[in-house]
Amino acid sequence: MTVSGTVKWPPEAPVWSFRWQMVDGDSEAIAFYDLVFKDRLALHKASLPMIRVQYDGPAGPYKDQLSTGNMHGSVGVYEGSPSPSFRFLVVESYHEIGHYRLTNRWIFRSDGIILPQLYSAGLQAPYNHRHHAYWRFDFDIIGASDNLALEHLPVGTDWGWGPGWRPYTVETQAAHSPRSTYAVLNKSNPFGHLQGYTIAPGPFDGVADAFGRLDAAVTAYQGPEDLRGRLGTSTDDQIGTQINGENIDGKDVVMWWCAHLDHHASEGGDDWHVCGPILQPFGYP
Numbered sequence: 001m002t003v004s005g006t007v008k009w010p011p012e013a014p015v016w017s018f019r020w021q022m023v024d025g026d027s028e029a030i031a032f033y034d035l036v037f038k039d040r041l042a043l044h045k046a047s048l049p050m051i052r053v054q055y056d057g058p059a060g061p062y063k064d065q066l067s068t069g070n071m072h073g074s075v076g077v078y079e080g081s082p083s084p085s086f087r088f089l090v091v092e093s094y095h096e097i098g099h100y101r102l103t104n105r106w107i108f109r110s111d112g113i114i115l116p117q118l119y120s121a122g123l124q125a126p127y128n129h130r131h132h133a134y135w136r137f138d139f140d141i142i143g144a145s146d147n148l149a150l151e152h153l154p155v156g157t158d159w160g161w162g163p164g165w166r167p168y169t170v171e172t173q174a175a176h177s178p179r180s181t182y183a184v185l186n187k188s189n190p191f192g193h194l195q196g197y198t199i200a201p202g203p204f205d206g207v208a209d210a211f212g213r214l215d216a217a218v219t220a221y222q223g224p225e226d227l228r229g230r231l232g233t234s235t236d237d238q239i240g241t242q243i244n245g246e247n248i249d250g251k252d253v254v255m256w257w258c259a260h261l262d263h264h265a266s267e268g269g270d271d272w273h274v275c276g277p278i279l280q281p282f283g284y285p
Contacts, residue, residue, distance in 0.1 A: 001023075001024055001068045001069075002021065002022070002023045002024070002068065003021070003022050003068055003074070003075055004019065004020060004021040004022075005019070005020055005021075005075070005077065006018075006019050006020075007019075007020070007077065007089065007091070009079070009089045009108070010079070010087065010089075010110075015037060015038050015110055015112070016035070016036070016037060016089065016108050017034075017035075017036045018032050018033060018034055018035040018036065019032070019033040019034060020032050020033070020075070020091060021033070022066075022067065022068055022071070022075065022093065023067065023068060024067045024068045024069040025067060025069070025229070026065070026227075026228050026229035026230045027065050027066060027067030027068070027069075027228065027229045028047035028048060028049035028050075028065070028136070028228045028229050029047060029048040029049070029065070029066035029067070029093070029104045030047070030048075030066075030075065030091060030092075030093055030104060030106065031045060031046070031047040031228075032045065032046045032047065032091075032106070033045050035114075037112045037281060037284060038112070038284050038285050040142055040195070040284060040285075041140050041141070041142055041143060042112075042139070042140070042141060042197060042281070043137060043138060043139050043140060044138045044139070044140040044144065045136070045137075045138040045226075046106075046114075046116070046135070046136070046137050046138070047135070047136050047228075048066065048104060048116065048118065048133065048134070048135050048136075049065070049134060049136055049227075049228055049229050049231060049232075050063065050064075050065065050133075050134040050229065050231060050232045050237065051063070051064040051065070051066070051102075051118070051131055051132065051133050051134070052064075052131075052132040052134075052211070052212065052232065052234060052237060053100075053124070053129055053130070053131055053132070053234075054129060054130045054132065054209075054211040054212065055124075055125055055127045055128070055129040056127045056128045056129065057125060057126070057127030057128075058125075058127075059124060059125030059127055059129075060124070060125070060129070060234065061211070061234040061235055062124070062234050063232060063233055063234040064097050064100070064102075065229040066093065066095045066102060066104050067095075067229070070095045070096060070097050071093050071094065071095050072094050072095065072096055073093075073094055074093075075091065075092070075093050076090065076091070076092045076093070077089070077090070077091050078090050086109075086110065086111075087109075087110045088107050088108060088109045088110060089107070089108045090105060090106070090107055090108075091105075091106045091108070092104060092105040092106065098122075098124050099122040099123055099124045099269065100120060100121070100122040100124060101120070101121045101122045102118065102119065102120050102121075103117075103118070103119040104117075104118060104119075105117045105118075105119065111281075112280070112281035112284055113278065113279065113280050113281070114197075114279040115202075115276060115278060115279070116135050116276045116277065116279070117202075117274055117275070117276040118131070118133045118259070118261070118274065118275055118276055119272050119273070119274045120261060120263065120272070120273050120274075121269060121270060121271060121272045121273070122269045123263075123265060123268070123269040126265050127265050128262070128263070128264050128265050129263055129265075130206070130209075130211070130212070130260050130261060130262055130263070131260075131261040131263065131273075131275070132211070132212035132237075132258055132259070132260055132261075133258065133259045133261065133275055133276070134232070134237060134239075134256060134257070134258050135256070135257045135258075135259075135276070135277065136226075136254060136255075136256055137184075137199070137254065137255045137256075137257065137279075138221060138226075138252075138254045139184040139196075139197065139253055139254070139255060140252065141184055141185055141186040141195060141196045141197070142186045142188075142190060142195060143186070144221070144252040145188075145250070145251070145252060146186050146187050146188040146250050147184055147185070147186060147187070147196075147250065147251060147252060147253045148167055148168075148184070148185055148186075148187045148248075148249060148250060148253070149167070149168045149182060149183070149184050149218040149248060149253050149255060150165045150166060150167045150168065150182065150183045150184075150185070151165075151166050151168065151174060151180050151181075151182050151216075152164050152165055152166075152180055152181045152182070152183070153165075153166055153180065161185075165183065167249065168218050168248055168249075169247065169248065169249040170245050170246065170247060170248060170249075171217075171218060171219045171220060171242070171243045171244065171245060171246050171248055172217065172218055172243065173213075173214045173216070173217035173218075173239065173240065173243055173256075174214065174215055174216050174217070175207070175208035175213060175214050175215045176207075176215060177207040177208075178201075178207070179201040179205060179207060179215050180201075180215070180216070181198055181199065181200040181201070182198065182199045182200075182216055182218075182255065183196055183197065183198045183199070183282075184196050184197055184199070184253060184255060185197075185282075185283075187250055188250075191283070193283050194282070194283050195281075195282065195283030195284060196281070196282060196283065197279050197280065197281050197282070198278075198279070198280050198282065199216070199255060199257060199277050199278070199279055200277060200278045200280065201215075201259075201277060201278075202259065202274075202275055202276050202277055202278055204259070204261060204262075204273065204274060204275045205259040205260065205261075205275050205276070205277065206259060206260030206261060206262060206275070207260060208258070208260065209260065212237070212258055212260050213237075214237070214239065214256070214258055215257070215258055216255060216256060216257055216258070217239050217242075217243060217255070217256040218248060218253055218254070218255050218256075219239075219242045219243060219246070219248070219253070219254045219256070220246040220247070220248050220251050220252065220253065220254070221251070221252035221253065221254050222242075225242050225254075237258070239256055257277050259275035259276060259277070260275075261273055261274075261275040
């Protein structure tokens with residue numbers, strides 16, 4: 001079964017517009033397409049293709065995919081407004097896989113911030129474990145070309161994009177403790193100033209380990225590499241197979257973000273845990 005929809009929000013004066021879809025089988029949870037903020041393209045596609053679960057005891061590992069086949073209820077689309085000047089739109093789905101209960105929630109704020117969040121509860125086995133959640137962001141800042149990915153390092157060096165902002169010129173993956181903040185921008189500067197998104201770690205995104213070896217990766221967009229839920233296994237995320245030295249300086253770039261969500265068995269199966277990055281715009285009107 002496939003479910004889909006379109007969003008123009010808020011309806012009286014839209015700042016967000018996009019399409020969304022979720023399928024059964026090799027799914028990537030809710031996939032969002034052609035995300036436009038304030039009439040300017042930000043992402044061609046955003047999704048959660050893979051969750052890998054690593055246990056400390058004799059269980060797993062597992063690879064989980066969120067799909068219409070394990071969704072309970074329907075995709076929820078609703079608005080929140082904690083104050084007259086602050087509004088947000090939520091698109092979410094609830095899933096059950098074995099003993100796991102999972103909510104895939106995306107929050108689109110009126111100020112352009114995007115909060116992709118995975119909520120998890122339940123114990124498949126009575127051992128400490130980690131959910132490694134992989135988001136894929138196909139950025140098209142103002143368009144597919146002239147995009148550049150950067151990592152912010154705790155140094156004063158200026159590579160031409162501000163102190164500490166090091167550009168990526170070839171495909172790469174990274175893992176740091178503490179985690180880094182990244183950015184994707186349009187380097188052609190068509191509006192007279194830089195425009196793009198920063199991608200920062202959420203408070204519970206954790207750090208890489210020997211099982212989930214990366215925090216972020218940047219690749220050149222190649223259509224055949226968009227494998228949706230078919231990429232990765234329970235023991236290997238296989239993102240490294242898409243990193244082969246291609247030039248990404250001023251190209252169409254894809255960013256992978258992996259959060260490493262701890263769940264201690266002593267907490268039981270009823271506590272909910274959450275992870276996910278913070279995507280914040282800059283240079284938008």
